[in-house]
Amino acid sequence: MTSPHLARPEGPAVRLIATDLDGTLLRDDKSVSERTVAALAAAERAGIEVFFVTGRPARWMDVVSEHVHGHGLAICANGAAVVDLHAGGTFVEVRPLERPTALEVVRTLRAAAPGTTFAVELTTGIHYEPQYPPFFLDPGATVATAEKLLFEEAPGAAAPVLKLLAQHPELDPDVFLATAREAAGDLASFTRSSPTALIEISGHGVSKASTLAQCCAARGIAPDQVAAFGDMPNDIEMLSWAGRSYAMGNAHPDVIAAASGRTAGNNEDGVAVVIEQLVAEAVRNAS
Numbered sequence: 453m454t455s456p457h458l459a460r461p462e463g464p465a466v467r468l469i470a471t472d473l474d475g476t477l478l479r480d481d482k483s484v485s486e487r488t489v490a491a492l493a494a495a496e497r498a499g500i501e502v503f504f505v506t507g508r509p510a511r512w513m514d515v516v517s518e519h520v521h522g523h524g525l526a527i528c529a530n531g532a533a534v535v536d537l538h539a540g541g542t543f544v545e546v547r548p549l550e551r552p553t554a555l556e557v558v559r560t561l562r563a564a565a566p567g568t569t570f571a572v573e574l575t576t577g578i579h580y581e582p583q584y585p586p587f588f589l590d591p592g593a594t595v596a597t598a599e600k601l602l603f604e605e606a607p608g609a610a611a612p613v614l615k616l617l618a619q620h621p622e623l624d625p626d627v628f629l630a631t632a633r634e635a636a637g638d639l640a641s642f643t644r645s646s647p648t649a650l651i652e653i654s655g656h657g658v659s660k661a662s663t664l665a666q667c668c669a670a671r672g673i674a675p676d677q678v679a680a681f682g683d684m685p686n687d688i689e690m691l692s693w694a695g696r697s698y699a700m701g702n703a704h705p706d707v708i709a710a711a712s713g714r715t716a717g718n719n720e721d722g723v724a725v726v727i728e729q730l731v732a733e734a735v736r737n738a739s
Contacts, residue, residue, distance in 0.1 A: 467673050470503045470505045470660075470690060472683060475702060475718050476722075477681070479719050489519055491721075491724035493521065494727070498734040503667065505690060507529065507652060508528055508529070509573060509578070510526075513526060520538070524538030525537070525544065527660060529615050530643060531654065531661070531662055531664070532549070532658055533546050533614055543575060547658045549613045551610070554602050554616055555598075556639055557616060557639050560636040561632055561635060564632070564636070565632070568620050569581045569584040571616070571619075574612065574613055579594040579596070580595060580617075581596070581597055582595055582597075584617075585619060620649040623649045624649065625646070625648060629685065632651050638656075643686040644685050645685070645686040659689045660686065660690040661689035661690040662689070664680075665693060675695050676696075681726070683703040684707060688706060688707055691707065697711040698712075698726055700716070701716045
């Protein structure tokens with residue numbers, strides 16, 4: 453078990469906690485432990501806002517929707533959407549990947565990494581190509597080529613694209629990500645959160661960090677007043693942006709390098725361990 457330590461303990465008081473879900477706040481069985489539930493509630497009582505910041509779509513947020521307090525907002529799809537969990541996952545803001553750009557990314561990756569298959573995540577649900585690993589949680593998905601899935605008869609008339617997912621059956625995950633960024637990094641944002649060769653593609657400049665920065669700016673919260681938690685490459689920008697950042701004990705090596713602190717693994721309530729310390733710090737500062 454990794455001993456956690458507070459990053460920049462002498463810095464400004466934390467006003468907002470931003471945490472990833474899978475591999476971070478959630479245990480491997482996708483549950484939220486009682487200790488974590490208690491820590492999230494304690495943070496809110498101490499006046500510290502909590503944002504869930506995840507690659508998950510809004511429809512997969514039920515696992516934490518009852519644990520969000522106050523504002524009720526969450527950042528989903530790696531920053532492509534801000535949703536209101538108090539209103540059943542209603543979209544508050546969407547930062548889409550424009551369809552012409554998505555089509556160009558598809559063409560580019562097919563050439564750069566033959567064998568790549570795609571899924572298209574829309575605000576209305578996910579759809580995927582015949583050879584793409586099926587989403588068993590989305591039985592109503594349309595199955596067709598990415599080109600057909602991205603086609604719209606009238607520009608701007610179809611549901612916004614939140615992200616593309618690209619899967620390769622053979623490449624090493626980090627090699628696949630590097631290949632995609634080299635081939636099409638000027639078109640879109642590329643990241644990954646899966647242990648397999650599955651990359652997630654958002655609009656250029658869209659990330660967990662950039663959307664979190666917008667949400668914080670609207671609240672008058674500076675980066676050095678934010679504590680962030682993550683475990684995979686799609687968390688790196690957020691961890692680099694936040695004043696205090698924590699890589700989980702189970703984190704990818706690049707995430708550990710990017711974070712200014714480290715905590716225990718997700719199955720050991722690593723987020724709760726640090727939140728408890730942050731709340732204690734807030735109480736001391738208030739006394």
